[in-house]
Amino acid sequence: MLRSIPVTHVPGVGQAKQRCLAELGIETVHDLLHYFPRRYEDRRPRPLEAFGPSERVTVRAVVEGDAQVRWHGKKSVCLATLRVDYRQRVRGMWFNQHYLKPKLTDGRIVTVTGRYDPDRQTLVISHTDFGGRQAEDGLVPVYAGSKALGSSQLQGIIRKALERYADQLEELLSHDLMRKYRLWTHRQAVCKMHEPTSTEDLRQAHRRLAFEEFFLFQLQLQWFRATVQPTQQGVARRVPDDAWDTFRASLPYPLTGAQERACLEIANDLGSPTAMHRLLQGDVGSGKTWVAFWAAYAVYRNGEQSAFMAPTEILAEQHMAAASQRLTPLGMTVRLLTGSTPEAERRRLLQEIADGSVHLVIGTHALLTEDVEFANLGLVITDEQHRFGVSQRAILRQKGRAPDVLYLSATPIPRTLALAVYGDLDVTTLNELPAGRQPIRTVWLRMSEEAAAIRLARRELAAGRQVYVVAPLVEESEHMADVRSATELESHLQAQFAGYAVALLHGRMPSREKDAVMRAFAAGDVRVLVSTTVIEVGIDVPNASVMLIYHAERFGLAQLHQLRGRVGRGPHASHCLLLSDASSEYAVERLQTMVATQDGFEIAEKDLALRGPGEFLGVRQSGLPEFSVGDLAKDFRIMEVARDEAAALIKNPDFWLLPAYQSLRRTLREVPKSSYYRD
CATH class of the missing domain: 3.40.50.300 (P-loop containing nucleotide triphosphate hydrolases)
Structure with missing residues (x-):
């Protein structure tokens, strides 16, 4: 059993490296073989014109002339002319890699990876191959290492472990299950995760190992439901037929x-x-x-x-x-x-x-x-x-x-x-809205269009409606001088909404004061409520028809959707106005999603894809499983299939009896459910 073999049994791993590996959570050969790369660098050479702007490029080139080193204080830059594909000359630059100068000699063939600037005809190089396996394989694994043990050292140790122990990797899935979903064996998948020869290798290896992780996790949950929950006896309550x-x-x-x-x-x-x-x-x-x-x-x-x-x-x-x-x-x-x-x-x-x-x-x-x-x-x-x-x-x-x-x-x-x-x-x-719910018109406006938003809000107020105004901050901040706070907006909007009662609400107010303001708004005594996200959940005012959000780029998708949900709760057409000068790709995508859909589950899927499950649920959320291969945002179909198969297997009496399931049952008992969760 690889789970019981210490990592020191791998050739070249002594006590010093054992301590370094332990810091990474690697204690056994099983841990080492299942310590997968965090990403891969595609170092397969291609013509320069095949790469887009700002892409990392990998090309084969010939060094023309000898390299030169220039020093700027303690920092160095090594310079050499490279002829790429025997026709195009570029200027190669190696920052703080002056030790490469003796190797960069006239006529030397190299494979280099770096950032290419087509306007200056320069290539800032981060990795250089002078021949050997990496240059041939193309897809190079990058591991999460430490100062004492870098990615390339980990790669070497794992390669030795594969040579000695790959044949001892245990198969947990039945042949029927692997054949049903055309899954690789566990051994094939582990080997190709560490030594892929193509992107298809990675896809198939990831697919197999993600399914296995999700399947084991779901088996544990289904086992809990089948063996533990039934002991939590309830009461069979008889509900009359009428x-x-x-x-x-x-x-x-x-x-x-x-x-x-x-x-x-x-x-x-x-x-x-x-x-x-x-x-x-x-x-x-x-x-x-x-x-x-x-x-x-x-x-x-x-x-x-x-x-x-x-x-x-x-x-x-x-x-x-x-x-x-x-x-x-x-x-x-x-x-x-x-x-x-x-x-x-x-x-x-x-x-x-x-x-x-x-x-x-x-x-x-x-x-x-x-x-x-x-x-x-x-x-x-x-x-x-x-x-x-x-x-x-x-x-x-x-x-x-x-x-x-x-x-x-x-x-x-x-x-x-x-x-x-x-x-x-x-x-x-x-996943259905009751009849009679009014759609909410969502519009993204630039901060310079604030006057148009105010005019719309005043029209709604004149029609007897109420307005929410939300700001990201309670008070002004020297770190965000360009962001208007709720306190500042209240003063500003008192003039803009003259003749209508305006009140301020934020989380720093005493509970009784907050409740009094919210009750006054719910009763219609306050017509404009200027607030932070404290109103995100917990207030239902059917008469409110405008949600005006300042600096909307500073809110997450889930927050924006919850805020929008405060309006549209009555019989009146409602409006959600997003004021923002957002320019970053991520912020723009969030706001465009808000404008495009009101479906909370579609928004949640988008939010999950943009932020990942950890940020989606929040750092304080306990109970989030942590998987080494499976991605909850991208592999949702695999999770669904794994759950269905796990549920069917737990109900199958053969699972508890047949020798074919012995390894799976043992693993199920050895890996506690808590190992999937953050503390």
Whole structure:
């Protein structure tokens, strides 16, 4: 087993190199062979005209005359004339590589890699081959090394390890699976990752190893669901046959197809003896709240209580208003519990929750305190679940006897990440918007066009609507002198919107002051709200029809989409105005995406492609798997296939019995699930 062979068994690796390898996380021969290059340099020679501007070029050339070295203080530049393809002369420049001068002699044939400037006919060279294997192979692996152990040294050590141990690389996948998807063997893939001879080699090697990584990861999740979760016994809740028709008939608008599917999935979960762990995700305005209300009503019809936890008081109050309107006529008693609940009312409410006369309690973190006791808690709903810690969500679950759990998220996450991050949850996606939702017109304007944005906002105000204005900073910053802050904009817009109440909101304000401003805006007493991204989630004002975002290039795609989702929530046509002088390719692409689509999942896919999964989910997001080969942004189809195959295999009784699966079962036990996750 290569996992148990120390790396010192590789020829040329003594104690000093062993310490250097250990710093890179390489302890065994298995670690070494699976330490793959971070990128590849294409050093296959091509004619100069085949390369575009600013591309790294690799060409074969003949040195004409002897090289010269010039010194500028402690820095040097080695200069030589090179004839490329026996016809074109260029000036070769090697910075701080004066030691190459003796080799760069007249008539010497070299293969060089560097940046070519066609206007000056110069080639700044970073790598020089004087013959040998690298020059022949063309695709050169580049490893993430250290100061003590560079990429080329790692390449040499890995080559020796391959020569001695490649035949001992263990095959984990069955022949049937490899034949079904035309996958290379594990040995072929590992060898070609380190020593590719073509880009097709790399594609096939990556495809095989990405599938294997995802397959093992999904097997662990499916194994957990098959062997651990069933022991987390729930309660098979009996929902009366007429409950669904009664709930549907009470709604002012018909449910979308996606909402109906979600409601029926939840009904099936409630009837199962296994505890429900379901994530309900959907774009802003997709109708998650109605689905959550159905779950609460179904549990009520079974004679149990529900708890609905929201991250902010104002969001809890809005859920309370909606629940009272929808569920009270159906016989449910709905109450609100927050940090602002007066003490006398709180004591009375705690007694009603404890004796079971409250059927649905909606609240904030106040629900987590020890004195909140339920008579028979059957369902826990957590809104914007990523805003609560794992321990906080667990506290609420522990207040009931095996309650079912429903998580809500208005932050669209691409399916590939949902499979990875929430692999041990059932994921339901609402991908339809209810009838009557007005489209939001999104426009990108330059900062010089601010007056046009102000005119549009004033027209909406004159029609009785309300306006959000968002800035990236609370106050002016000397480091970003050209960026207008929320504080500065409030003063500026008081004059621009004379005659209309303008208020400022930002995260540094005391909680009570923030809540007061948000309530005033929700009530229509404030007509223009100047804010930072504190309003990104947690405020629902159907009368707001304009979202004006200053310096929009300073916000991420997900933030911009969430901000845009604050408007378009009522019957009026709405506008999202992006003010920005963006010039970088990345910023321009973000803004163009916002203008082109309102589909949150399409935006999420684009955001994932632009930023990668780590930045997409945020550095504080725990539970993000870290793969050495598979790319969650690009290999989503492989992840989906791997999950389906893993689920089928775990259900197959032969998996637990047949010798053919022995290696796979052993690896599954040896590699803990936590190894895929960042701490």
